[in-house]
Amino acid sequence: xxxxxxxxxxxxxxxxxxxxxxxxxxxxxxxxxxxxxxxxxxxxxxxxxxxxxxxxxxxxxxxxxxxxxxxx
Numbered sequence: 001x002x003x004x005x006x007x008x009x010x011x012x013x014x015x016x017x018x019x020x021x022x023x024x025x026x027x028x029x030x031x032x033x034x035x036x037x038x039x040x041x042x043x044x045x046x047x048x049x050x051x052x053x054x055x056x057x058x059x060x061x062x063x064x065x066x067x068x069x070x071x072x
Contacts (some may be wrong), residue, residue: 007015018029040048054060061069 015026015029051060
């Protein structure tokens with residue numbers, strides 16, 4: 001069964017930029033993204049969740065702050 005989905009113009013633009021060649025379908029791109037996501041280990045998923053939590057709680061620093069802290 002084929003169906004249609006709605007995406008925002010912003011998402012459509014991102015999908016268009018992800019195409020490796022002109023004839024690549026959006027379905028192919030979405031499948032690639034899903035496969036990448038499924039390949040994450042449980043530990044990686046846990047680390048990503050923790051990083052998202054830290055970011056939301058303001059426990060992160062910018063790249064510029066990190067460079068300054070490291071003397072770069």
